Amino acid sequence: MRYLILGDIHSNTEALEEILGNEKYDKVLFLGDIIGYAAEPDKCYDRFLQLGGLGVLGNHESGAIRQESLFIFSSNARKGILHALKTMKLENLEHMKSLPLSLEVSDIAICHTLLDEPSDFNYVFPEDKDSVHLKNTFSIMKRKGIRALFTGHTHTPCIFRESGDGSIEVFKTGESVLFLDERPVIINPGSAGQARNRIPRAHYAVYDDVLKKVFFRTRDYDKSSTARKIREANLPEFLASRLFEGI
Numbered sequence: 001m002r003y004l005i006l007g008d009i010h011s012n013t014e015a016l017e018e019i020l021g022n023e024k025y026d027k028v029l030f031l032g033d034i035i036g037y038a039a040e041p042d043k044c045y046d047r048f049l050q051l052g053g054l055g056v057l058g059n060h061e062s063g064a065i066r067q068e069s070l071f072i073f074s075s076n077a078r079k080g081i082l083h084a085l086k087t088m089k090l091e092n093l094e095h096m097k098s099l100p101l102s103l104e105v106s107d108i109a110i111c112h113t114l115l116d117e118p119s120d121f122n123y124v125f126p127e128d129k130d131s132v133h134l135k136n137t138f139s140i141m142k143r144k145g146i147r148a149l150f151t152g153h154t155h156t157p158c159i160f161r162e163s164g165d166g167s168i169e170v171f172k173t174g175e176s177v178l179f180l181d182e183r184p185v186i187i188n189p190g191s192a193g194q195a196r197n198r199i200p201r202a203h204y205a206v207y208d209d210v211l212k213k214v215f216f217r218t219r220d221y222d223k224s225s226t227a228r229k230i231r232e233a234n235l236p237e238f239l240a241s242r243l244f245e246g247i
Contacts, residue, residue, distance in 0.1 A: 001106065005189055005205040007031030007152030010060070011038035011084070012193030013229075015202040016047060018221035019192060025206060029105060031152035032058025032112030036077060037194055037239050039229035041084040044193075045092045057099040058112040059121040059153065060084075065096050076236050083235060106209045107147040114151060114186070115140045126158040129168045134186065138162045141184045148214070149186045150205065157190035157203055157216065173205075173216040180212045189216060200246035 004025035009016050010033055020028075028051045035041035036058075048055060063070055063081045070078050085093070101118040102111040113121050116136035124131045141149055157173040161183055173189065190203030197203075201218040208215070227240035 001026045001209050003105070003108075003207045003209065004028045005031065005110070005150050005207060006192045007112075007150075007189055007204075008033045008058070008155055008191035008193055009044050010034075010036045010191070010193040011041040011044050011080070012202075012221075012226050013038075013040045013043050013047075014222045014226045015193045015219075016044055018219050019202055019204055020047075020051075022219060023204075023206065023217070027052060027054060027105075029103075029110050029150070030055030031110055031150060031189075032056045032099075033060045033152060034058065035064060035081070035084045035088070036060030037080040037230075037235075038226055039083070039233040039235060042088040042092060045088065045095075049092075049095070053095075054103065054105065055099060056103050056110055056112050057096070057101055061096045061099060062119075062121070064088075064093060076239055079235060080239070083233060104144070104146065107145070108150060108207060108209070109141070109144075109146045109148075110150045112151065113153045115149065121153065123154055125154050125156055126170045126172075129160065129170045134160060134168055137186060138168070138184060141186075147180050147184060147212075148207070149184075150207075151186060151188050152191065154188060155191035155194060155196035156188060157197060158188050160186040175218060176216050178214040178216070180214065187214060190218075194243065195246040198246045200244055 114137040116133045159171040189205035192202045206215040223243045230240040
């Protein structure tokens with residue numbers, strides 16, 4: 001089975017369709033934050049459901065269904081969520097309430113953040129390799145027999161691996177292949193819809209559970225079209241311009 005793994009699409013139809021139209025896969029797994037920031041949350045959520053609806057709750061979906069929490073978001077993020085609330089179908093907003101915080105599929109799991117306190121949506125960047133949330137998540141993975149956890153949220157592609165002495169190593173992904181062995185790993189494939197690693201492309205991963213290989217991929221997409229739609233929706237200019245810089 002080949003799993004296409006997509007995180008942080010953020011209402012970017014062009015990025016989503018570019019990936020779907022050019023990748024081979026059997027099932028698609030969504031790491032949360034299908035909505036937010038860009039102009040077409042409903043189209044992206046419709047596509048998510050058409051593809052089987054295998055995904056988890058992101059903090060932007062959480063903000064949409066728990067509007068009392070909107071004050072914790074940045075101004076740009078809050079405006080994106082409010083745009084989603086204004087433009088999305090009621091049934092799609094209702095469906096968000098059914099999204100789990102984590103999901104186990106085959107020998108892997110997906111979560112928007114980490115398995116330790118997932119509802120808190122803690123940010124754990126590559127430089128945070130000593131985070132207690134990372135260590136606790138590795139303990140949960142070993143207890144449950146989870147070979148790999150795919151996560152999003154930071155928009156920063158990286159791999160965390162626990163070494164034999166219990167310390168945690170961090171690796172960059174790039175356009176590469178990772179073979180999964182007996183050591184559990186936590187993998188962030190990066191953002192499909194709003195790259196923040198200064199590589200302004202759509203980032204994603206493919207996992208082959210027969211070969212036990214993770215393929216890290218990027219694709220260019222029509223950023224000009226996405227930016228135009230953001231401007232036409234009267235969303236902040238920064239949300240359009242950042243797409244070209246990957247910030």
